[in-house]
Amino acid sequence: MPEVLDASSVRTWCALALEALGRTRTQIDAINVFPVADGDTGTNLYLTVESAAQAVEAVWAAYGEREPAFGDVMHAMAHGALLGARGNSGTILAQLLRGMAAGCADGIPADGRWLGEALRRAAPAAREAVAHPVEGTMLSVAAGAAGAAGPAGPDSDPDPAPAAVARAAHAGAREALAATPGQLAALAEAGVVDAGGSGLVTVLGALADALDGGGSALRLIPVAAPAASAVTSTAASAARAASDGDPHTAHGGPAYEVVYLLDADATAVRRLRERLDALGDSLVVSGGDGLWRVHVHVDDPGAALEAGTEAGRPHRIQVTHFCGGSPKAEAPREGRAVVLVVPGQGLARLCTEAGATTVLAATGEPPASGEIAAALAATGAREVVLLPNDTALRHAAAIAVEQARTAGVRVALIPTRAAVQGLAALAVHEPQRRFDEDVVAMTAAAGATRYAELLLAEERSWTSAGICERGDVLGLIEGDVAVIGAELAGTAADVLDRMLASGGELVTLVLGPAAPAGLGEALRKHVRQHHLAVDTVVYEGGQQPAPLLIGVE
Known part of the structure; x- marks a missing residue:
């Protein structure tokens, strides 16, 4: 011992x-x-x-x-x-x-x-x-x-x-x-x-x-x-x-559970406690040093989230309805849904507009299996397709799928490794098809999409493309460093040329906040001039820290 x-x-x-x-x-x-x-x-x-x-x-x-x-x-x-x-x-x-x-x-x-x-x-x-x-x-x-x-x-x-x-x-x-x-x-x-x-x-x-x-x-x-x-x-x-007369009980109590992480200072959190305590009950605020976990039961979840927004930056938000205080009764599930894990708010909006449900993977905070499982359950669908878009989430996604299947949901996990593969799969999703046929089509679209990302080197190190210095631009293709460059636009063009050398019909560019103005249009022009009959689409993804994600179909 x-x-x-x-x-x-x-x-x-x-x-x-x-x-x-x-x-x-x-x-x-x-x-x-x-x-x-x-x-x-x-x-x-x-x-x-x-x-x-x-x-x-x-x-x-x-x-x-x-x-x-x-x-x-x-x-x-x-x-x-x-x-x-x-x-x-x-x-x-x-x-x-x-x-x-x-x-x-x-x-x-x-x-x-x-x-x-x-x-x-x-x-x-x-x-x-x-x-x-x-x-x-x-x-x-x-x-x-x-x-x-x-x-x-x-x-x-x-x-x-x-x-x-x-x-x-x-x-x-x-x-x-x-x-x-x-x-x-x-x-x-x-x-x-x-x-x-x-x-x-x-x-x-x-x-x-x-x-x-x-x-x-x-x-x-x-x-x-x-x-x-x-x-x-x-x-x-x-x-x-x-329900026996206690204010902190389910029956007759608040209808919603609201939970979120909050970036805020201690003074703001003290004010937040007072405000949330007036809005509901079962209030617990844990944490410190600028990061807090807020839990409260309320009738107005919007007010609880608004209070969090005024105190700091709420994220990883979860809102659960208690179904009138009775044990949760599952409504009959129907239809089909797609759930994607995405690395930025822009990508989340894009996927939501296409009818999908998203789980946001914040920088340094990959979603746990419970968060993914909650998203699967929240769709209310009888059939769900899950696109994790990250090899690191394979284990968490598998656990979430098993939880959903235990609840009677039919779930297909397509092992997408990058957000651009998820976008490609979502683009061919057709809920009117038979479930198996839809999954096969989405899997094929994801598999036919090669992916890359541009990152800035944080320190001098060895890579598969040679030695990089701090501040160098790294072009990663399928997860491996293929190009080391001095500036973003030129390195991205080099990566595109390498990927398109083996063919391609559509280039997808997803810009992050760190991408310089005009990068998307410059790369679109480069593709048009050097690779005939290849279309290019550009999206504002909002992902961190990669200033650029690339997909080639």
Whole structure:
């Protein structure tokens, strides 16, 4: 067993937590009655931890063969959870992880004493993020875990092992979870414990397993009820229980859940809290250092988004309708839809005008599987075609597809690798065709489109085309550097000539904000002069950081 927490133990913790929540999320969903009986707490926690795990893996990949610093991995876990936090429970978990990571510093060993202090720091940080804390919830379970960790570790041991602290925290969390029905009437009436607290017990059990080299898999299973008897409440009785006079409940409460990331300073966020608290309930604002996750239940989602816009820059916006406070009832699905992941607002508008649904992939923030799955579900269509437009999204897209298929949606995943391939596929989409025929036609169009992008080199480095210097223009064809140039227009023309040497009928140019004025027209003229019978279309894509994307069909 490790004497201190390190990067490897955090990585293992993420993997075990994700695996455990994957096994138990349906159980947790089934006991979700507070604050809204919408049966998604387990799923929200799973998606939040999935995002945290992806961020941790990204740090390991960046370090190459070296093991990352513990602080870097711990901060990445917290930051990833914040980016991917879903629902009330995910937002609180992200704040708990942020509270733990706040104590990471060079020269401070992450031993058992550190872990105890981290848990005691995290619990009040999460409580402060909630506008109106309620006992008998995930906050109570976090407090139970922190208290059990003790001021100097389990049983007042002055030098406890991290595994001992984690086991004590897990035991304290289980004890606090079992007490939640006595603290919250909605839980007692439904005969269940708090769903968010149950998920936190699972996450802490994974931490204990990560630190003691395995341990009992039973502790990864959330407590489903305060007694050994099975949970027999139906979704309807759970909804009635949740409506028992509490202002933070589903039945008779606000109709929408609004969640978004927000770039803003702390002063603006304080004002935002006051405004959102007046608009609705279940308000949780986690984060800090300029990036926040906002979660609130409101009747007017437009007002909640407007408040965010006045405070800063909201993005990754999610709006969910609670269907009048009852458990979510799926309307009959019909028709066909196309969902694309796109790297810029201009491309999103272009695809939306063509009738598609888009997921925006902001710079440095690739969408998690939950965000893609939500877009698939939001179409309301019986048949959906998904175009991820990025090889890095292959795993997330596959998970999203499986989630949608579980909900009864027929989904085809076309493995597009670039936005221009997605545009080509969308251009031949015909919803009146049979589904299989439409998918084949779209796949063929995407496959027949070669793609390239122009980027600026950030540092001197080796490439497949030779050595580049900082500031050089790199022309990447199919992901590999093919051209190194001094200025954008000439390098782009060289890339076009190479791509059109093997033929082509249509060139698509997608300009980013960094593209100089007149670039599109200059390249259109170049194609017209040097490549007869080739048409060119130009779009303002809004993507970052590439000033130019190129497609050749």
